[in-house]
Amino acid sequence: MTGKRVSQPRKSVWLSPPRARGRKGTESSSTGLDLDRIVAAAVRLLDAEGDAQFSMRRLAAELNVTPMSLYWYVANKDDLLELALDAVAGEIKLPAPGPDSDWREELRALATAWRRTMVAHPWAVRAYGAYLNIGPCSVRFTSCAQDIVARSSLPQHEHPAALSAVFQYVYGFISTETRWLEYARETGQTADEFFSEVADSVEEMPGERASGGLMEQHESLSMDELRDRDFDRALDWLIAGMCADVATARQPRQPAGR
Amino acid sequence: MTGKRVSQPRKSVWLSPPRARGRKGTESSSTGLDLDRIVAAAVRLLDAEGDAQFSMRRLAAELNVTPMSLYWYVANKDDLLELALDAVAGEIKLPAPGPDSDWREELRALATAWRRTMVAHPWAVRAYGAYLNIGPCSVRFTSCAQDIVARSSLPQHEHPAALSAVFQYVYGFISTETRWLEYARETGQTADEFFSEVADSVEEMPGERASGGLMEQHESLSMDELRDRDFDRALDWLIAGMCADVATARQPRQPAGR
DNA sequence: ACCTGAACACCGTTCAAGT
């Protein structure tokens, strides 16, 4: 995030030997600092003001403390953001693996749960794209997804590709979704107002026929409902596609229209 | 990008009245500045050192000029990055709409072209996620995609969802792909080395059964080939899924396994 | 063990001034 040239480039908090951090047991007095309190405050601040406004100095002020005191608990800003990211990853509600439930339903449920938490913490999807996501909660999340496809009807050698496919799609979706919501929030407009304004402007641009078909079906559905529907839709297409690919047992490496 | 609290929040360069910029005709002497030269230099610098290292001051130095001279051509750093983004969008090789070609092939070709350019400019996928992408080249790119699905066999009302589905997927894919490549570059490792190191570390972490199945098929294929295959694979699944959904004409709103 | 203060090397950008 800072990007200053360093001799030993950092990779992840989770790949470094732990500091004083992580001693959750110590019920410290409410006055003293504490890694958990710092991370919690960071999440609160990031939610409230966005990652662009977030700074170590701002956070320190929030905690009534000198900026440098944070550095006793955390090596640098990137590490702190990685910790904050894993904290919100812990908020994702993982579906319980009911014995009689369909794996496709569970996968949809997991994707929806992920989407829901990310919409609540837009900065976190940017962090998700920036870091390695190998904290305990992130790993638990990934494991959950792996378990689900492991119980699927897909052949084992397809599991990684299947997992990656839905992950990439969902990540892409929530990435642009949260960005639009942030834009609306920043400009003080509703999502619809902002979208309409942009669409109109593109319409008026020189060259090409404009955003045809992107603004049509505004009769019965709100934009939120439209987004929900498109999200589920593509997920279904993807899952249906990989199931069909298996059903029609062509030679496994050679996909459809080649 | 800066995030300072401003009275009038910016939305996009392309939504503001143009400055002196854009006078491409003026064959200015090679000594003077020029919007095109500035943008080109920015792209060069971003490619070489990444967006984390990029700054107005650094760019000015590169152009042998005072930082503030840039501000005659460009309102702020975000605007400049948006211009740089559109410049690389112009590098995407759009498939020519051959009259006898399959729309699915064209869609795959477009996705692949997009991916190729983004891998060449990793900072641009972050910019893509941050801005509105409504510059002339970006719009041309989007229009091309729209034309392709317009020629598809899908019912008209599905076109926006179909377009969005493949966009989100491809964006998600290249987003994580370029991030891994950047990590490898930053650490001076090959992509394989870096990936193995991370995978091993996750393996040793407490709790959960580890990254099962993510590191299997390392026999005949390199990581690059694996990625290429997975990219095409999910794209095929997605396209197959949406075609199948149409073929088996169930009631249009109620997808597969509900 | 935990926290502070001063300082360094950076940022983006405003503003008044130069040519």
Next chain:
DNA sequence: ACCTGAACACCGTTCAAGT
């Protein structure tokens, strides 16, 4: 019309010092 210099309000972080 185009570019500069000084200055402002910020950054993340180092380092030596306090308790």
